[in-house]
Amino acid sequence: MSDISAADTAWVMISTAMVMLMTPGLALFYGGMVRRKNILSILAICFATLALISVQWVLIGYSLSFGSDISGFIGGLDWGLMKGVGVEASSYATNLPHIVFSIFQMMFAVITVGIIASAFAERAKFISFLVFALLWTTLVYDPLAHWVWGGGFLGRLGALDFAGGLVVHISSGISALAVSLVIGKRNGFREYTFEPHNLPMTAIGTGLLWFGWFGFNAGSALSANGLAANALLVTNTAASTAALTWLFTGWYMDGKPSILGMLSGAVAGLVAITPAAGYVDVSSAIIIGFIAGLVCYFAVLYRSKSNVDESLDAFAIHCVGGVLGALLTGIFASSIINPAIRGGLISGNITQFTAQFISVVVVLVYAFTVTLIIAKIVDAIFGLRVNEQEEYLGMDITQHKEKAYA
Amino acid sequence: MSDISAADTAWVMISTAMVMLMTPGLALFYGGMVRRKNILSILAICFATLALISVQWVLIGYSLSFGSDISGFIGGLDWGLMKGVGVEASSYATNLPHIVFSIFQMMFAVITVGIIASAFAERAKFISFLVFALLWTTLVYDPLAHWVWGGGFLGRLGALDFAGGLVVHISSGISALAVSLVIGKRNGFREYTFEPHNLPMTAIGTGLLWFGWFGFNAGSALSANGLAANALLVTNTAASTAALTWLFTGWYMDGKPSILGMLSGAVAGLVAITPAAGYVDVSSAIIIGFIAGLVCYFAVLYRSKSNVDESLDAFAIHCVGGVLGALLTGIFASSIINPAIRGGLISGNITQFTAQFISVVVVLVYAFTVTLIIAKIVDAIFGLRVNEQEEYLGMDITQHKEKAYA
Amino acid sequence: MSDISAADTAWVMISTAMVMLMTPGLALFYGGMVRRKNILSILAICFATLALISVQWVLIGYSLSFGSDISGFIGGLDWGLMKGVGVEASSYATNLPHIVFSIFQMMFAVITVGIIASAFAERAKFISFLVFALLWTTLVYDPLAHWVWGGGFLGRLGALDFAGGLVVHISSGISALAVSLVIGKRNGFREYTFEPHNLPMTAIGTGLLWFGWFGFNAGSALSANGLAANALLVTNTAASTAALTWLFTGWYMDGKPSILGMLSGAVAGLVAITPAAGYVDVSSAIIIGFIAGLVCYFAVLYRSKSNVDESLDAFAIHCVGGVLGALLTGIFASSIINPAIRGGLISGNITQFTAQFISVVVVLVYAFTVTLIIAKIVDAIFGLRVNEQEEYLGMDITQHKEKAYA
Amino acid sequence: MYKIEAIIRPEKLQEVKKALEEKGFYGLTVTEVKGRGRQKGIKLQWRAGEYIIDLIEKTKIEIVVREEDVDELTDCICQKASTGKVGDGKIFVMPVKDAVRIRTMERGDAALGNGKI
Amino acid sequence: MYKIEAIIRPEKLQEVKKALEEKGFYGLTVTEVKGRGRQKGIKLQWRAGEYIIDLIEKTKIEIVVREEDVDELTDCICQKASTGKVGDGKIFVMPVKDAVRIRTMERGDAALGNGKI
Amino acid sequence: MYKIEAIIRPEKLQEVKKALEEKGFYGLTVTEVKGRGRQKGIKLQWRAGEYIIDLIEKTKIEIVVREEDVDELTDCICQKASTGKVGDGKIFVMPVKDAVRIRTMERGDAALGNGKI
């Protein structure tokens, strides 16, 4: 245990707890936006994700993602059931007990599935979601985590993804789109409006997400050092800039400053800075935040006018924001911030940008295709969707026999 | 201050904050389950617990629990008002400022009383709860903490209780049962249903509890090391397994997957892993979580069909879960995980199991008896319960002259 | 990076996250107290504060507050856009990456503006609040932070302000009063009652504030050591004592124990201990908590009977509590707790008390005057207040075109 | 046709509903209301003042039925909703000129879908 | 018997209630409603579209009284609930055929527990 | 004068409101209610027991109009609120003796502020 740092261990453990809290935070963020009759089902989906992916991760997920590399594509099953994952350090972080690294990573797998969950909002069979989640995390998340972070081919290509722009946000955002295409529009979509039932709940959720994101991004330094501090700073800066950008853009476009817009903007900024957090400085963070706020605003606007009912806009925020972040990392990455890298376009390193671009395309294509297949299969076997009568009565009653509010 | 570790200090301070947050979390967990007219009183009871026990602890509680041992039964008053509890390390944790150890322990005393508070739900006089809480923490919690952790006879017997299966969960769960027997059923019990007024509130509470529990269990390692990391991992694993177990058991039994069931399952798993967290590996955690989810499900089912209105099931979850955890620790404890111990039944060490068994019985008997007496005395002097008219109008208005929602 | 401590870095980073969470916590604390039609606008104001002040801070705020001193009154702009604020330590904390110190301080600037926000409740134009916030943080907060912490004249005078009694609480509380005088009473004030629309929301907020305050006060030690531990302990003790004091005082005066009272008391105690947390022991904390609970209770009572609609009592709690705390620090400060100081009145050091007194007066006068001017100017240019019809319909609809609850 | 408007204790709703169902009266509309009757008010206090709560939560049931069903129904509701204590509530009976079933535009008794039709 | 149905500003409820109480009219039922009158609508926006809010929160008071009390009560309500601005609300008076006190099964005026009885 | 009481699907409210507006009927009062009609109940479960949900969320619209407007309005509502499926709701028409505008104390038809007046 020679090199293990107690301080780093403490930092990554608390970061783990903070990232764990993001899933309940996400549940509230989404929960506030759905109709009153479906709030419990969103919460159920998110909490079930936390439980289910946690178990999958210790059984096989961690090993598939980070186990001994098999031709750059997937990890072996040698660490199944956490065999051999103990208090000694691993090669992934020589300063941390191996367990700490593995459980920190676990929470990333959890939240990623939580993001996709939004595509199931207000119309999915609970059982189908569970089956989908299990398949998706195994067939999409685990490989992607391996490719980028686990010694796989995208990492070797030189793709930079500090805290999960590719692995977490693009993958979940594009998959949410794929799911929404298979599951179809909610009844009444574009016929009558779906009012969010509790925006203060969405605000609480955003608060918890923002808090947890400090663990997400700064924790990804895997050490309580200046790099983590920089990640903390740029994370907060990008979130703030994007929140303001969305707020003012919406104000200009719609005539009024929307709080849901500001909260969405904050999330967009957090998403976009995620891949970049360990590589860019605060000025770049302002630019990244600004672009994310602006582009994601229009992405949501466009989506909401389209015929696609990707109901809670995981695509327009997480995928679009993630793509922006991944590419902008290729532009703004700086070896001053992170001496371990050569820097991005702005430092004259075009290779980095190319690596980012290729990775984005690979992740988009892979996640979209495989998700489409999984969704179709689950649909064929279990039916992704409840019937019209059930949808009308709401998921809470028909899927869970429970009522949110008395 | 030679041996004091800043990293461990940071870890236990943040763990303290996380355990502190569990009491508001518990307030929400319970608060969501009561009727609309009683929500404030549940919150009042939990926040008053935080304030009251915090003060009792610095005045006498810490000293009674951890002060110089008096024949194995109670601590002396030498540390009253925190005299002598300063920045130097204590024998309890040579790596931490004494204050850190004492305030971390404080939060355990707080949450324990918070758990019992549930037995007072929807019918207790606020003043009577306060008097009860003060007596209970002094006469039940402090001695038990001393017996197990403060150098008392159960600790010497070799009882293992990593983060408080005996001291926190069994003691509070069995005491909640005793209180509910004295205070009696709510009016209308088994006549008409009491619908939980806000299940999303219960979900938020569970999220905060889960988060805080990482501090509770992993913080109990008192060090930012591999043992803490293992505690973190097994805690999350047991919670997840138990949540899924309860979810699926309920699904099978009732026909529908209940979110309240899943949340209850998570808590049951967290409770059961509490005494074991520093002694068992992840496979054992899965077994412990599974057993806790299953057994506590049936305990709640049985209780709810019985004639006992232990309204929020602190007994069926905390006491039953705590007993399971304490005994399973005696089975699964492993010296590979924790070299300081000899291991449980599975390592061929029957003594450990016997020690666990004896401790469970001692705690059950002591806590139940003394609680019964305290409750009867408080009832005789102040009256535990409001009158029927007040109960009908609700605690919020009649006890606090306040209304939760306008 | 020789002296930088990873443990201290971890501790101050997590403290930063905790203080960040206080602003959403504050939003909920306040949000629960306003009417249903204005809840979103309170949330909007608080989240916008987080975003806006974060950006102002990295652009100029940090530099104005902590940059190279200009005649004791303000910092220079050398650290604008965080230029030169990197991973090396600064003179403010030789054990921390400079970034960590600066972002920890950022969250103090944020929450301070969040506190004033309450004076805008239920009647302000959103745009006017934004302009006000930007001016205020630049013209009031940044100078004050410089005077006390950034090498300015109050710090040199010897004023003790551990975590921001002067800089945060007095300044925001007195400014809230100034704003409320300019913006005027809500329509219907003292004609009909304004019922708080969701007290459980206020309770959740208090829980998050209490949690975050551990980072606020114990984090202000800037090190994971005994001083931080002491700050943690006295913070919790003062909060608890004040909560109980307010609870019982209100009980005696009004006939019933109010939960809103208890929560307000907790905040009052937290405020009062803030300047003292690194200088006093636990017995003094009990006295400080008691005085704060009692005096702030009567301050609120008096204010609510006055003709001033300082709607959410930032003045009566933050300013009054802050003044108490600052003065009591001058009385109870002890060199046993903090060897770096000479102690207060009780240690026979009258100079300390004088320094505290002068600082209080200076901050009161400066903040009140400048705030009054800013508020008048913003009022003249943008109009601080919506028209009567808009106020009647509520801020949520008229300022944000959004509805909180469907 | 008459509308029966019964203001009852919320906890009696299930029982009343069930009794109506057993008599064949499915159609009804329920509203959460607050009511004041014989009870004295309670003063409430909060930081910025005080107010009086004399309104207790009640449930209003509205059932439109044919004239000949009115007595049977009011009796049935009285029986199920009564506890014998102040606060049991009131029933009001009001004339209804016409009823329309939106789906089919049927009118009159045929639209009620209640009672022995 | 008549039912007086008054739709008023929520903030006027306390005052109206108190005035009724002073006249001896305790029994009443209160419902939270939303209403549209002379005001123009307001457009609301959220991420997935827009909707129009022209419904303002109002409070509905229902009081069943004997015929001879109707005028006194409507006057009393008008006086207390009025601010002179658009949005003050409306009062509607509707015939009631019968009233029943659930607890005692008393019928007719005796069941009202309102007014000079 | 008559009161039209329409119990409709909540998601149809916007459409109905708009149609009424276009016909010149601004004044209306909306209440959130729950209703039971032809649907079968659903059993709900929680930790301490079970209960039956047969009440589906509906929206009640109340409009007081002159006698001559009743038919036009009921037709209009039926048309806009109908989906052709069970649960579309009901309309009830009830006599109203008088209306008062609180602000001006105007009475009768003039107080309605609805229809062609």
Ligand SMILES: Nc1ncnc2c1ncn2[C@@H]1O[C@H](COP(=O)(O)OP(=O)(O)O)[C@@H](O)[C@H]1O
């Ligand atoms: N005259 C009335 N008009 C309208 N509603 C009434 C009237 N009298 C009573 N109510 C309603 O009936 C409820 C029960 O009345 P209460 O007087 O407590 O019942 P009881 O007559 O059985 O004692 C009240 O809460 C109120 O909602």
Ligand SMILES: Nc1ncnc2c1ncn2[C@@H]1O[C@H](COP(=O)(O)OP(=O)(O)O)[C@@H](O)[C@H]1O
């Ligand atoms: N014809 C009507 N039918 C039913 N409710 C009405 C009618 N006209 C008005 N209301 C109710 O009365 C409230 C106040 O109406 P409004 O026209 O604003 O008042 P005023 O006539 O004093 O200006 C409305 O919000 C609505 O709830």
Ligand SMILES: Nc1ncnc2c1ncn2[C@@H]1O[C@H](COP(=O)(O)OP(=O)(O)O)[C@@H](O)[C@H]1O
């Ligand atoms: N007899 C009745 N009295 C009062 N309300 C009724 C009655 N019948 C139906 N309703 C209301 O109308 C709503 C729709 O009724 P439903 O029977 O589902 O419509 P439909 O007749 O078109 O199938 C119900 O939810 C209930 O609120």
